[in-house]
Amino acid sequence: MTDSPLQNIRDGYQQRLRLKDDDIAAIDVYTAVLVSTFHPKFTEPLWFYVIGPPSCGKTEIIRTMEGYEHVEFVDSLTENSLTSGMNDENDEDPSLLNRLDKKVLILKDLTDLLKHDPKLVDKIMGDLRAMFDGYYCKASGKVGLRQYWAHFGIIAAVTDMIDIHSESHRQLGERFMSVRMNRVPMTFLQRRAFARHIFDSMADKDVWRAKLRATVSGEIEKLREKCIRELPIPEVDEKCLHIIIVLADILAILRTSAVAGVAVEPELASRITQQLVELARSRAISDNRDTVDKEDLQLVRRVVLDTLPISRRRVVQVMYNRGPLRSAMSLVQLSNLCRVKPGLLKEIMVQYFHSKVVEIEPAGEAGSELYRLTEETYNLMKECKLLEGVHIPKKLKG
Numbered sequence: 354m355t356d357s358p359l360q361n362i363r364d365g366y367q368q369r370l371r372l373k374d375d376d377i378a379a380i381d382v383y384t385a386v387l388v389s390t391f392h393p394k395f396t397e398p399l400w401f402y403v404i405g406p407p408s409c410g411k412t413e414i415i416r417t418m419e420g421y422e423h424v425e426f427v428d429s430l431t432e433n434s435l436t437s438g439m440n441d442e443n444d445e446d447p448s449l450l451n452r453l454d455k456k457v458l459i460l461k462d463l464t465d466l467l468k469h470d471p472k473l474v475d476k477i478m479g480d481l482r483a484m485f486d487g488y489y490c491k492a493s494g495k496v497g498l499r500q501y502w503a504h505f506g507i508i509a510a511v512t513d514m515i516d517i518h519s520e521s522h523r524q525l526g527e528r529f530m531s532v533r534m535n536r537v538p539m540t541f542l543q544r545r546a547f548a549r550h551i552f553d554s555m556a557d558k559d560v561w562r563a564k565l566r567a568t569v570s571g572e573i574e575k576l577r578e579k580c581i582r583e584l585p586i587p588e589v590d591e592k593c594l595h596i597i598i599v600l601a602d603i604l605a606i607l608r609t610s611a612v613a614g615v616a617v618e619p620e621l622a623s624r625i626t627q628q629l630v631e632l633a634r635s636r637a638i639s640d641n642r643d644t645v646d647k648e649d650l651q652l653v654r655r656v657v658l659d660t661l662p663i664s665r666r667r668v669v670q671v672m673y674n675r676g677p678l679r680s681a682m683s684l685v686q687l688s689n690l691c692r693v694k695p696g697l698l699k700e701i702m703v704q705y706f707h708s709k710v711v712e713i714e715p716a717g718e719a720g721s722e723l724y725r726l727t728e729e730t731y732n733l734m735k736e737c738k739l740l741e742g743v744h745i746p747k748k749l750k751g
Contacts, residue, residue, distance in 0.1 A: 358572040359384055359639040365568035366417075369561045370410050371550055375537045378655050379403055379414055382532040383508060385635035385652075387573055390457050390506035391423070392580040392635070397627040398485060398528075399635070400507040402463070402515055404659070405534030408551075411510045415459050416562075417569040423577065424457050425449065429465045430477050435484070436491045436499070446499065450489060453505040460509040467514050474518065481507075485528045516662040520610060520697070527608065530628060533659040576639055587637035589630060589645045597633065597653055599737045601625040604657045606708050607665055611700060616707030629653050654739055667691040668701060672711070672726045673740045679731055681714050681723035 355361060359381065366372060366380055386399045403411045418424045427434065427449070436448045449458075467474060483489055489501045507529070519527070539547065554561065579585065589597070601622040609619035633649040658666060671690045672682070684702070688695045702724055705711045710730050714723040726734075734740055 357640050358576050359636070359641075362569050362572050362639075365565050365572075366414065369554070369565050370413055371547075372410060373535075373537060373539075376410065376534045378652060379411065379532050379534050381636055381639075381652055382632070382656065383414060384573070384576075384639045385632050386506045386508055387418075387424075387457055388576050388580060388635040388638050389631050390455065390504070391577040392584075392638070394584055394586060395631050395635070396504075397624065397631055398487075398504060398506055399628060399632060400481075400485070400529045401509070402529050402531040403508060403510050403534065404513060404515060404531050405510075406512060409535040411534050412461060415461065415508055415510055417566045418457075418459065418573065419566065421570050421573070423455070424459055425452055426459050426461065428461050429463060430460065432473055432476060435477070435480055436489070436501070439493070448499075448501070450484065450501045450503055454503040455505070457506040457508060460507070460511075463509040463511040464514050467511070467518055482528055513663065516664070519608075519662050520664065528624075529660075530625075530632075530656050531660045532656055536659075580638065585638050585643060587634045587643050587645050589633065593633075593645055593647075593650055594630070596650060596737050597629050598622065598626055599733055600653060600657045600739060601629050603733060603737070603739060604660060606710060607661055607669060607705075609704060609708065611704040611707075614700065614703065616704045619708050629656070632656060654737070658739060664691070664693045664697055665701060667693060668698065669710075669726075669734070670740055672724070673731065673734055675725065677731065679725040679728070681725040683721040683723055685721065687724065 362384055363377060363380055367377075372380070382401055383403070386401055389395045389399045403415065405411045416426075419426055434448075435450050437446065440446060466477065480489075484501075484503065487502060487504045489503070490498065491501075492498050509529075515531075602625075605622040605625055606619045609617065611617060633645045633653050636649045636652055637643070637645050661669070668687065668691055671687060672679070675682075682690075684695050684698050687693075687698055691698070702711060702713075706713055709727055711724050712727050714725070716722050
C-alpha cells in the first residue's frame with residue numbers, strides 16, 4: 354500500500370481486471386467524481402458518462418461501490434424514477450431524488466434508456482439538466498408542489514450510442530462530460546488473450562469482486578472523511594488555470610450543435626471551467642497532494658477530448674494534423690479520413706464555420722468547397738496541447 358489512495362485503488366483494479374494503460378483514466382475519473390461529491394466546498398457537480406463497447410470493463414469498474422452508503426445504484430432510469438409525483442403505501446415520497454443529496458448516482462447501463470422513445474429520453478435528460486444546480490421543483494395533480502434540494506454526482510455507463518443522442522442535443526447545454534474506454538483498438542491476439550483472462554477469472558469471480566470492493570470502498574471512505582475533516586482545496590497556479598480555461602472554451606465551442614440546420618451561438622465556458630477545475634482538484638486530493646500538477650492537467654485534456662462525440666473528435670484531429678499550414682480539404686476527403694458520412698460532416702461544418710472554428714475556401718476546379726481550421730483555432734489547440742499525445746495520466750505520489 355502507498356500513501357496515495359488513488360494509486361491503491363488503481364493497483365486493486367489492475368490486479369483483477371488487467372486494464373489497458375489508456376483505460377486507467379476511467380478509474381481516475383470515477384474516483385474524482387466521488388471525491389468531488391463528498392467535498393463540502395465543491396459546488397459544481399461532476400456528471401460523467403463512462404463510454405465503451407459491451408464487455409470492455411466499464412461495469413466492473415463502477416460496481417465496486419455497490420452497497421456503499423454514499424452511493425445509489427440503479428440499472429437505468431424511467432420517466433418517474435427521479436421524481437414519482439405520488440406517494441407510496443406508507444404515504445411517503447419514494448422519489449430517487451429524495452435520497453441523492455451528497456451522494457453519487459451510478460447508472461449501470463444508460464444504453465437501455467437510449468433505445469426508448471426519443472421524447473421520453475428528452476424528458477428524462479431535461480429533468481436531469483434542471484436538477485444540476487441542486488434545486489428541483491415539480492407540481493403534480495396528486496401530491497401538489499414538491500421541492501427537492503440535492504447536490505449529487507453521476508457516473509453512467511453507456512455504449513457509443515450516446516454519441517448519436519449527443520449530436521442532436523449539444524445545443525441544450527449539456528451537463529455531462531465523458532471518459533472513454535477501449536479507445537486504443539486491440540489486435541486479434543490481444544482480444545483473444547483478454548477473453549481468456551476473463552474466462553479464467555470466472556472460477557473465483559465472487560471472491561476477487563469482494564476483495565476489490567473492499568479495497569476501493571475502503572480507500573474512498575478515507576478520502577470522504579478527509580474531505581469533510583480537512584476541507585482540502587489543492588492550489589491551481591495561473592498557468593494551469595489558463596490552460597484549463599482555454600480547454601473549457603474549446604470544448605464549449607466544439608460540442609455546440611446547429612439547431613434544425615441553423616447555426617447557433619456556442620455555449621459559454623463558465624460551467625465547464627468550474628467542472629474541469631474541480632476534476633483536477635479532486636484527482637489531486639485522491640493522490641494525497643495539495644497542488645494540481647501536470648498529470649491532473651493531462652486528465653483534464655483527456656476528458657475534454659473524450660467528451661466530444663466521436664465524429665467531432667475525428668474531424669478536429671484530422672484537420673489539426675494538417676499542421677501549421679492548415680492545408681484545406683473537401684468534405685469527401687474529410688469523410689474518407691474521418692470515417693464519417695458527408696451529410697453529418699456538412700451539419701458539423703455549418704456550426705463550426707459560424708463559430709469560427711473552420712474557414713471555407715471557394716470551390717476550386719473540382720467544384721467542391723474546401724475546409725480548414727482557422728489560424729486562431731489551430732494555435733489555441735496547439736497552446737493547450739489538446740490533440741498531442743495520448744493523455745494517459747501516469748505519475749502518482751508514492
